[in-house]
Amino acid sequence: MAKALNEIVQGEGEAERIRGEARAKAQKIKEEAEAKAHKTYADAYELAIAEAEEKARELKKTAEENADREAKLVLEEAKKQTREIRTKAKSNFEAAVKATLTELRFK
Amino acid sequence: MEHELQRIVGRILRYAQEDAESIVLEARKSADVMLEQHRELGVQKATERVTHILTKAKDEADSIRGTIGSDMKRRAGWMVLSEKERLMTNVLEEAKARLVALTKTEKYVSELERIVLDGGIALGGGRLQIVLNKHDATLPLNLDAISKTVSERTGNKTELKLSKERIEASGGAVIKTADKRIVLDNTFEAMFKRREKELRLKIAGILFK
Numbered sequence: 255m256a257k258a259l260n261e262i263v264q265g266e267g268e269a270e271r272i273r274g275e276a277r278a279k280a281q282k283i284k285e286e287a288e289a290k291a292h293k294t295y296a297d298a299y300e301l302a303i304a305e306a307e308e309k310a311r312e313l314k315k316t317a318e319e320n321a322d323r324e325a326k327l328v329l330e331e332a333k334k335q336t337r338e339i340r341t342k343a344k345s346n347f348e349a350a351v352k353a354t355l356t357e358l359r360f361k
Numbered sequence: 362m363e364h365e366l367q368r369i370v371g372r373i374l375r376y377a378q379e380d381a382e383s384i385v386l387e388a389r390k391s392a393d394v395m396l397e398q399h400r401e402l403g404v405q406k407a408t409e410r411v412t413h414i415l416t417k418a419k420d421e422a423d424s425i426r427g428t429i430g431s432d433m434k435r436r437a438g439w440m441v442l443s444e445k446e447r448l449m450t451n452v453l454e455e456a457k458a459r460l461v462a463l464t465k466t467e468k469y470v471s472e473l474e475r476i477v478l479d480g481g482i483a484l485g486g487g488r489l490q491i492v493l494n495k496h497d498a499t500l501p502l503n504l505d506a507i508s509k510t511v512s513e514r515t516g517n518k519t520e521l522k523l524s525k526e527r528i529e530a531s532g533g534a535v536i537k538t539a540d541k542r543i544v545l546d547n548t549f550e551a552m553f554k555r556r557e558k559e560l561r562l563k564i565a566g567i568l569f570k
Binding site for chain 1: 362366369370373374376377378380381382384385387388389391392393395396399400401402403404406407408410411414415417418419421422423425426428429430432433434436437438440441444445448451452453455456459460463472475479552553556559560563564567568569570
């Protein structure tokens, strides 16, 4: 009977050692997490800022690309208008010269 | 009895093992939750600066669009406008060239007489001096006939005289009252200069229609 009780007590002791080890491991996990917390906070902060800065760069780049594209269209349109003006001016040149002379009362 | 004892000890150890696993698992969960909370805190803390960065970027993007857009529209407008101006100037230059060519023809005498007549009428007649360039001063202008016509048109007795003074002009005439108080410059250069604005309007109306 005494031997049985002794074995149970030893078992309880072993059980307590197992739990103790687990508690120690849990404490270590907690301490490691606490140590890592500040870095996690700082990393998250830096990441959010870096993402925002990247987005900002993209916004400006896109704006510049769009503006350049629009600018090229405007320039192309102006060149087209200039060509049309030259064509009209060429065919109306003589009439304009004559009108100028008439305006100055020269026949 | 021995078997029962082993079963009891085994159960004690199994429960202890389960407790141990639960303790470690719980610690890991707590650690994960804490780290997640810190991560969220970091993101939250960055929100204000992120908003500032993005707002500034949007403003700059708008500014880029506006600046490049308006600059290019201005340049495009200037390009078209300067081309129109150039083409109108071509017309004016051609008209001037034709007037210069006209001075070398017989027809010019009557045109010059008409210019003098117009000037005489504009000045209201009276004693007037006609100033011409060196070449035109040699032309056979009928100043008596012009004087007569000016007198009739203005109702003022008119006497036109060719001045000894000469002007540097490609053609046309300067008409002055005898007292030189009123001067009417009807040289080609002066006529173009005086009426350039309206001539350009007229030319634009014809040239670009």
